[in-house]
Amino acid sequence: MYKIYVLLIALFITSEGFSQTNHERDSLTIRSIYDMALLNGKSYDWLDYLSNEIGGRLSGTLNAEKAVKYTQAELEKLGLDKVWLQPVMVPKWTRGFPEYAYIETGPGKTFITDVCALGGSVATPDLGIKAGVIEVQGVEDLAKYGKEQIEGKIVFFNRPMQADLINTFQAYGGCVDQRYAGAMEAAKYGAVGIIVRSMNLRQDDLPHTGTMSYGDTPVNQRIPACAISTNGADLLSNTLKLLPTLQFYFKQNCKVYPDVQSYNVIGEITGTTYPDKYMVVGGHLDSWDLGDGSHDDGAGCVQSMEVLRLFKEINYKPKHSIRVVLFMNEENGLRGGKKYAEEARQKKEKHVFALESDSGGFSPRGFSFDIDDANFAQVKSWESLFKPYLIHYFEKGGSGADIGPLKESGMVLAGLRPDSQRYFDYHHAANDTFDAVNKRELELGGATMASLVYLFDTYGMANGIPSVKK
Amino acid sequence: MYKIYVLLIALFITSEGFSQTNHERDSLTIRSIYDMALLNGKSYDWLDYLSNEIGGRLSGTLNAEKAVKYTQAELEKLGLDKVWLQPVMVPKWTRGFPEYAYIETGPGKTFITDVCALGGSVATPDLGIKAGVIEVQGVEDLAKYGKEQIEGKIVFFNRPMQADLINTFQAYGGCVDQRYAGAMEAAKYGAVGIIVRSMNLRQDDLPHTGTMSYGDTPVNQRIPACAISTNGADLLSNTLKLLPTLQFYFKQNCKVYPDVQSYNVIGEITGTTYPDKYMVVGGHLDSWDLGDGSHDDGAGCVQSMEVLRLFKEINYKPKHSIRVVLFMNEENGLRGGKKYAEEARQKKEKHVFALESDSGGFSPRGFSFDIDDANFAQVKSWESLFKPYLIHYFEKGGSGADIGPLKESGMVLAGLRPDSQRYFDYHHAANDTFDAVNKRELELGGATMASLVYLFDTYGMANGIPSVKK
Structure with missing residues (x-):
């Protein structure tokens, strides 16, 4: 009895010591992510270019193609392990x-x-x-x-x-x-x-x-x-x-033209431990034509790019392969989202987690999860890590249109949930322009996404999907 | 032993039944407050007038006096029990x-x-x-x-x-x-x-x-x-x-002139049970001169007025006397806040709770409390009532400059805490104008304040300050 007692105490101390250490490490890593985003962020400059130098990016337009080239070039500057374009045919409708x-x-x-x-x-x-x-x-x-x-x-x-x-x-x-x-x-x-x-x-x-x-x-x-x-x-x-x-x-x-060639833009940091297990962050690169598509969804694209940039900047080497995917044609066809999922299945790429930002570049409040109970419990255990950043919303619900087709049993899908009060003031209208996006709010969103990806990458999936070392 | 057991169960059932009923009643009341604010709110129209028809309201200016007259007249339309002006001398500095x-x-x-x-x-x-x-x-x-x-x-x-x-x-x-x-x-x-x-x-x-x-x-x-x-x-x-x-x-x-006569604007719903125990909601009516003072602090004024209007609209008759106080001269003197506290002491008016909104009209996130532990525990027990409205921030901290002088031992002071990311983009500058305030965000702030006042009024102070029936 005495032995068991000692053993239990030892276990308790060890596990507490361990988890304390982990919590401190996670706190520090997340702090460094937010610091980098707020003090030396890149997302706002990227959005400035997408919105003010390119503009509205309706599928099939010259602007959409410019945005493909620009984001590809910017991702290539980040020193990722791979950057490529995934061809996808998209509809072309003009106003x-x-x-x-x-x-x-x-x-x-x-x-x-x-x-x-x-x-x-x-x-x-x-x-x-x-x-x-x-x-x-x-x-x-x-x-x-x-x-x-x-x-x-x-x-x-x-x-x-x-x-x-x-x-x-x-x-x-x-x-x-x-x-x-x-x-x-x-x-x-x-x-x-x-x-x-x-x-x-x-x-x-x-x-x-x-x-x-x-x-x-x-x-x-x-x-x-x-x-x-x-x-x-x-x-x-x-x-x-x-x-x-x-x-x-x-x-x-209005006119409809034949489908035209376009692309999803993809960048990857290859995982150190599980290179063939994929985690995706993304937004959609196309927009409607009336405004600049700054909130919908330029913000989500640059925040997703920022996630990978932040990892590089703080020298975090993920265990899983982390991909940023800038999906084409969410607005009027979802061809990019479907294409990405289709190819992932063809190539038998095992996706375990995907996170989309497509609810505007406003102050982040948390995430909505399409998730099983085991992983949701894990997410809930991370809540205190987000509290210093006023991130409080962790609920089950939808994720994002582009990542929906990726859904497989046991996979976790998530959507960033910014404050939604102003979103429909701008949504799909001529005033969805750069000036409606606040730099800090945009940056906080990217940092919040990066922190969640960091945690899922660090702790893996809690539902028994093996993140097995090859 | 058996008797004690039965007694305990009975107590448990009774208290649970009671608290369940209370929770439901509170949920419904709070829902009706938010519904009224969002579907039939008045704060945005009031702010439109203060900002666009009057404009910047620096202490001692004609605009400040117009704002006094306008808000007094609007409060008089609400059917409160009392509306009056409290004279206060204010500095007059001109740019x-x-x-x-x-x-x-x-x-x-x-x-x-x-x-x-x-x-x-x-x-x-x-x-x-x-x-x-x-x-x-x-x-x-x-x-x-x-x-x-x-x-x-x-x-x-x-x-x-x-x-x-x-x-x-x-x-x-x-x-x-x-x-x-x-x-x-x-x-x-x-x-x-x-x-x-x-x-x-x-x-x-x-x-x-x-x-x-x-x-x-x-x-x-x-x-x-x-x-x-x-x-x-x-x-x-x-x-x-x-x-x-x-x-x-x-x-x-710049020039400094002799002090001039101005006023705090005050309205009251007299309490049904504790008419001589006061709860205050307020903001400051003066502003700087460069913009319209829409966020600082037109928003706080109209939200505070809205609290009393909402109570009238939903036919809630508070137990305590609830006052809205629109303080004059927060920005360059705090004369209104000091005057109100001074007179309250002279008249031996027992103030038990005060809430200020002076952090902008952005999406409300919660409150900061200058509070003792017993009342803070009570506030924490209300958190779930606010969750449907995404109100999550309940922390100890400062309250508001104008209500600070009221502070007495055992009293609860609170400040509304909206999202702060955009606030200093506008603070004291020429762009603090009506267009920078979103109607829904403003209305949600007023409803959130009214809900907190409702709860404090309903449950009273938890720290032993007697809310004794006369």
């Missing part, structure tokens, strides 16, 4: 200019409103479309009004984002079906076009674009779809109440 | 225009730089001051250089804010002695003026003002003090390294 709209309340009485084509929409006829408007609060309202009230009209989807939801992404999720599926559903009832209230929690004059789908609607039955600003939506809705017979006019010039 | 500066590197070779007078500074002579410059990294450097190197020169305090500190207020605290005491200390060594690097973590062209003191320096030995933008500071520092003999010129036109 065309000018696009415009007005409300007509009588002969010659018109009010210009701010609209933009939804991504993937067809053009209007050359002369535009003019028709009466029926306002609905969502796709589910269409059946209520039926063909008799909808046919020949423009359907106006006006359900706003719910302002009382604290997580603005949840508010977005509660509305975005109008944008994504509104046109294909309204066409079934004979609508000639649709207008969607912008997914924006703020009242302003900026229309917000975003992807939409016609599903299997035959090409000759596809109707044009535009977004209207929140102020415009309120004006239209109020005017409709006063004058249900008003006419709405809009004109857009 | 005077124009103010300007340049670096001279040779005859006729000058570079204009961006400066502003520090609050409380004397004017330069009519023709301005031109002198050589000695750069120091802080007040403590003065003794090192001594009178022989400083006399007749302008001292340039250039210690920057530490970018690796996560709490930017800590970084501010580490620099602000240069601004506050730089002139009085440099004058002792015969300096003819001082330049202070702006307390800004960002590189830009905006000088940031703020209060300074001459201590007991005789009037005829007071030297003018200005702030230079961070870009200007770097230009000056770099140019000094190349040309230590450069001359710096600046001109400012």
Whole structure:
């Protein structure tokens, strides 16, 4: 009995001593990551170039290709073990200019409103479309009004984002079906076009674009779809109440071209112990065309690049192979994310962890995890390490669109979760520009990502996926 | 033994049942507070008026008096039990225009730089001051250089804010002695003026003002003090390294007038159970003169007003008397805060809790508490109620300047702690304007304050201060 007692105490002391040492080492490493990011960060300069020297990076455009070349060149300067481009064919949809709209309340009485084509929409006829408007609060309202009230009209989807939801992404999720599926559903009832209230929690004059789908609607039955600003939506809705017979006019010039060659940009620090076990950090290099794509998702790209740069700068040599992947075509196709996952499976590359930053470059609050219980418990044990940096959000939930296709049983997917309150003020709109990103907030996000990757790399996966030394 | 066991179980069930009910009631009340703030908030409109219709509200100015009248009138619309003005004499310092500066590197070779007078500074002579410059990294450097190197020169305090500190207020605290005491200390060594690097973590062209003191320096030995933008500071520092003999010129036109009459604006909901126990929420109504004072501290004022409005809207009748106090003259005198505390003592008003919002209108993260252990334990027991709103920061620390003078043994003082990363981009500078405040973030701050006040009002003080029914 005495022996067991002594043994237990010895074990306790040893394990406590060990874990104390680990905790101190982890604290110091994480402190050095944040210090490097805040005192000698590179992400803000990279974003400056992507946003101000290149600009919006819609898939298939010259700007998107410039961004591929620029980020490849910058990764090559970091002294990584490998940098390469992964070819992927991407769709090429163009907005065309000018696009415009007005409300007509009588002969010659018109009010210009701010609209933009939804991504993937067809053009209007050359002369535009003019028709009466029926306002609905969502796709589910269409059946209520039926063909008799909808046919020949423009359907106006006006359900706003719910302002009382604290997580603005949840508010977005509660509305975005109008944008994504509104046109294909309204066409079934004979609508000639649709207008969607912008997914924006703020009242302003900026229309917000975003992807939409016609599903299997035959090409000759596809109707044009535009977004209207929140102020415009309120004006239209109020005017409709006063004058249900008003006419709405809009004109857009979208075109779809054949797919074009593009690339995911990939850099790797090869693991010292488990070179064939991969951990990915990434964002998407493409953006919408109205702004510079600084928050969506230039921020996520430069933060992901920064993770690998920080490791090099603090001379941390990861055990696993750490890859930064700048995915192409998240916005209107997800071709890059699918391609990366497809090739990883073909090559039997074992991915154990992936982290995406695609929620804006705002102050980081934590992470959302697509994760099993064992790994989640491990993450929870790291919470105190993040407390000095005010990182407090560690919850189960979604991760990121681009890394989703990588998902395999037992793998951990994570998404950086910055403060979300301002995100939809800028999302997919003309004001998603560099000046809306704060340097410190961006840098804190990159450091927070690097710290999580460091911990997963150091402790491996907790769910029995073997990180076996070869 | 059996009886004790039964008794214990009964107690357990009862207390659990009771606390479960309380938790549910509190959850629902707090949800209703946030819903009201986000769906039907008033703080943003109030701030719009204060910022855009009135503007900067330096103590002693017409704008400050307009703000007193406006907020009094708005509080009167809320149906509070009492609204009144508390007279307080405030200093009147004016900047005077124009103010300007340049670096001279040779005859006729000058570079204009961006400066502003520090609050409380004397004017330069009519023709301005031109002198050589000695750069120091802080007040403590003065003794090192001594009178022989400083006399007749302008001292340039250039210690920057530490970018690796996560709490930017800590970084501010580490620099602000240069601004506050730089002139009085440099004058002792015969300096003819001082330049202070702006307390800004960002590189830009905006000088940031703020209060300074001459201590007991005789009037005829007071030297003018200005702030230079961070870009200007770097230009000056770099140019000094190349040309230590450069001359710096600046001109400012500050004046001090006799004290003028002003007011704290106060509104009260009288408590149902403890009408003579007071809980205060507040911010300061005055601001610096360069911007609109939207973050500092228009935000705190309208959030504090919102706390009382929310209680009225959700029909919550507090047990304690809840006061909103909009303090005058925090920035350059703290006369309002001192006056309120002084009168409270004279009238023997028992204050048990005070909460200030004076850290900007950004996304709220939690509170800092000047608090005893019993009340802190109580606060910690409320943490889960705040989790749905991502409010996670509950730490001991400072509260707010205006409520500081109220401090008495056993009383709880608290400060709202919003995300601090962007705060010093705007603090005391020309860009502290309405457009820099996000509606949702402002509203979340007000709701978070109201929720804390609700909890303290409901549960009372945990430290034995009797909230005795009269």
